[in-house]
Amino acid sequence: MNNNAVVISGAGLWTPExxxxxxxxxxxxxxxxxxxxxxxxxxxxxxxxxxxPLSSAGFIAKASGIKSRFAYRKEGIxxxxxxxxxxxxxxxxxxxxxxxxxxxxxxIALSEANKPASDIDAVIVSCAYTQRSYPAIAIEVQNELGxxxxxxxxxxxxxxxxxxxxxxxxxxxxxxxxxVLVINPELTSPQVNYCDRDSHFIFGDVSTxxxxxxxxxxxxxxxxxxxxxxxxxxxxxxIRSDFGYTSRVDDSDPFADDKLFxxxxxxxxxxVCPMAAEHISSQLESIGIxxxxxxxxxxxxxxxxxxxLIAKRLLGRDPxxxxxxxxLDRYANTASAGSLIAFNLxxxxxxxxxxxxxxxxxxxYSIGSLVIKKH
Ligand code: CO8
Numbered sequence: 577m578n579n580n581a582v583v584i585s586g587a588g589l590w591t592p593e594x595x596x597x598x599x600x601x602x603x604x605x606x607x608x609x610x611x612x613x614x615x616x617x618x619x620x621x622x623x624x625x626x627x628x629p630l631s632s633a634g635f636i637a638k639a640s641g642i643k644s645r646f647a648y649r650k651e652g653i654x655x656x657x658x659x660x661x662x663x664x665x666x667x668x669x670x671x672x673x674x675x676x677x678x679x680x681x682x683x684i685a686l687s688e689a690n691k692p693a694s695d696i697d698a699v700i701v702s703c704a705y706t707q708r709s710y711p712a713i714a715i716e717v718q719n720e721l722g723x724x725x726x727x728x729x730x731x732x733x734x735x736x737x738x739x740x741x742x743x744x745x746x747x748x749x750x751x752x753x754x755x756v757l758v759i760n761p762e763l764t765s766p767q768v769n770y771c772d773r774d775s776h777f778i779f780g781d782v783s784t785x786x787x788x789x790x791x792x793x794x795x796x797x798x799x800x801x802x803x804x805x806x807x808x809x810x811x812x813x814x815i816r817s818d819f820g821y822t823s824r825v826d827d828s829d830p831f832a833d834d835k836l837f838x839x840x841x842x843x844x845x846x847x848v849c850p851m852a853a854e855h856i857s858s859q860l861e862s863i864g865i866x867x868x869x870x871x872x873x874x875x876x877x878x879x880x881x882x883x884x885l886i887a888k889r890l891l892g893r894d895p896x897x898x899x900x901x902x903x904l905d906r907y908a909n910t911a912s913a914g915s916l917i918a919f920n921l922x923x924x925x926x927x928x929x930x931x932x933x934x935x936x937x938x939x940x941y942s943i944g945s946l947v948i949k950k951h
Contacts, residue, residue, distance in 0.1 A: 577801050577951055579792035582748045584741075584800040584948060586689025586787040589920035590680035591907075594650035598633035598643055598777060604654040605631045605776050611656060612771075629773050636777045641880025645780030645908035647765050648677065659770040674707040675716040677761035677783040682721060685785035690796045691755065696787070697725030698753035702740030703760050704733050704911035704939075705767060709821065717759065725753065733815070734876060734938020735807070736760060736912035737784065741934075741946055742805040744788040755789040762911045767817055769836040778878075779837070780908035784916040791951070798924055799951040800932070806859040807944045814847070815839040815939035839939075849882055852937040853889040859945055865931060867891060870947075872922065872932040877904035877914030912936055926950045 577583075609628035619625035637643055647653060652662035666672060671679065678701055686693055699721075701714035706729050714727030732739040737760045744756035764779040791801065819835035829835070860867060867890050875883050880902055887895035901922040903914065910917060915934050926932065928950055935945040 577791050579790070581791040581801045582745050583789060583791050583794050583802065583951065584786055585789055585794040585796045586685045586687070586691065587916065587920050587923070588681040588684030588686070588688060588785040589917055590677065590684060590783040592646045592648045592781050594647045595644050596647055596650060596653065598636045600654060601777055602631045602633045602636070604656055605770065605773065608656040608659060608771060609773070628771075631773045631776065639879075639881075640777065641902065641904055642777055642908045643905045646782060648673065648763055648781040649765070653765065653770060661765045663766065671720060672707055672713065672716060674713050674761045674763050675720060677763060677781075678713060678717045678759040678785070679720050681761070681783035681785035682717060682757055682759050685757065685787050688796060688798070689787035689789075689794070691787060691789075693721040693723050695793075696721075696723045696755045696757045698744070698747060698756045699723055699725075699727035700730060700740045700744060700756060700758045701727070701761065702730045702732065702736040702758060702912065703762050704731065704736060704764060706731065707763070713761070714759070723757070732912070732942055732944070733940055734878070734912050734914075735936040735940065735942035735944040737916050738912070738934060738936040738944030738946060739807055739942070741786060741788065742807055742944060745802050745805055745946070748788055748790055754793065755787060757785060757787055759783065759785040760913045760916065762913045764837075764911050767819070767837050769833055769838065772833065772838070774841065775837060775839065778909050780910050782907060782910040782913050782917060784913045784920060786916065800923075800948040801951060802946055803931075803949055804859060804863045804947040805945070806855065807942070808855060809940045809942045810851070812847070812941045814843045845879065845882055848937050848941060849885050849889070851941065852935065852943055853886050855943045856886075856933065856935055856945060857890060859947065860933070863947065865947065869931055870933055871899070871926060871930040873900040874915045874918040874922070874932060874934045875900055876936040876938065877902065877907065877918060878909045878938060880904060911938070
């Protein structure tokens with residue numbers, strides 16, 4: 577490997593302790609829906625309110641592949657009089673929730689990279705939402721870990737992790753940073769509408785982190801050269817969250833359904849699958865790598881049927897669990913972290929020279945991918 581090559585030298589995954597199974601979630605949602613329908617019976621009959629349909633654990637597992645998810649805070653989510661997590665506000669002298677999640681994953685990634693925090697000179701926190709606009713969560717993390725240099729936050733919904741890895745790759749290639757820590761503290765549960773049957777099951781909380789540096793400074797056990805990166809975006813309203821800093825002044829309800837995650841799931845499925853398959857095959861073709869030469873596909877984890885369809889389009893057959901690992905049965909959709917959870921849990925068995933592909937796809941629409949090769 578060329579000494580100037582840019583590599584992934586360490587990865588970290590931090591998983592919250594609390595799990596919520598489909599059965600638990602559906603049981604609480606159905607109790608909530610039955611109470612809502614009873615309390616609003618007159619309005620529902622008059623047509624001014626809509627009856628809440630019941631959810632089903634069987635539907636969720638079949639339609640999405642999700643069986644369980646992790647929650648940073650479980651309290652409140654299953655309480656039918658609350659239907660959202662209860663997250664205590666912390667004093668500013670304490671580490672913020674999202675910075676804590678980020679630091680937890682970052683410490684694991686640094687240890688895997690065999691690198692002290694003092695060797696890092698840039699921190700990117702990249703995820704679907706940040707807890708506040710400023711100061712950046714990345715700067716708080718930088719301070720907590722004692723890192724010199726600079727940090728910034730970026731948001732690209734489901735592609736936040738891959739897009740940030742690409743920016744880190746460019747910074748190290750250009751020499752503007754020596755070692756970059758990319759962190760994805762995906763605290764999705766505050767934006768999930770647990771009162772909506774169609775989306776209450778989709779998301780989970782998690783945090784992932786990755787160290788990017790030059791090959792000549794890397795000394796960890798699992799080093800991956802980044803051979804190529806590719807990003808694309810194409811505007812779509814099919815996945816939206818309209819909560820923002822202007823929600824206070826536009827005289828709308830800042831907590832209305834449109835201010836939470838909402839989507840046209842079937843449309844997303846139909847439009848994104850062919851886009852992602854085309855994106856990946858044209859990327860590999862452009863660098864002369866045959867589909868059959870890719871040993872592992874660390875794909876975005878939104879829906880098992882989506883992953884199987886994309887892999888089948890690429891391979892011309894069903895992928896084996898070993899080729900395209902699935903983690904969403906335990907983790908659900910974790911916004912941008914999904915493909916990196918798959919990477920964290922399924923990369924150490926690869927041999928020198930093996931090629932893999934990390935790819936995310938989702939809101940925006942956005943697709944981001946990296947082709948990597950084990951050293
Ligand atoms: N229980 C029982 N029935 C249900 C349920 C439920 N929970 N939900 C829906 N149904 C019903 C529907 O109402 C429908 O009934 P009917 O036929 O009578 O109208 C029937 O089941 C079938 O519904 P769908 O056609 O919607 O079902 P699908 O087979 O399409 O499955 C999915 C729904 C699982 C949502 C599927 O469409 C999907 O996964 N699509 C892909 C979506 C996707 O990948 N989205 C990306 C979102 S993530 C992202 O981009 C990042 C955003 C930032 C993070 C946000 C964090 C909060």
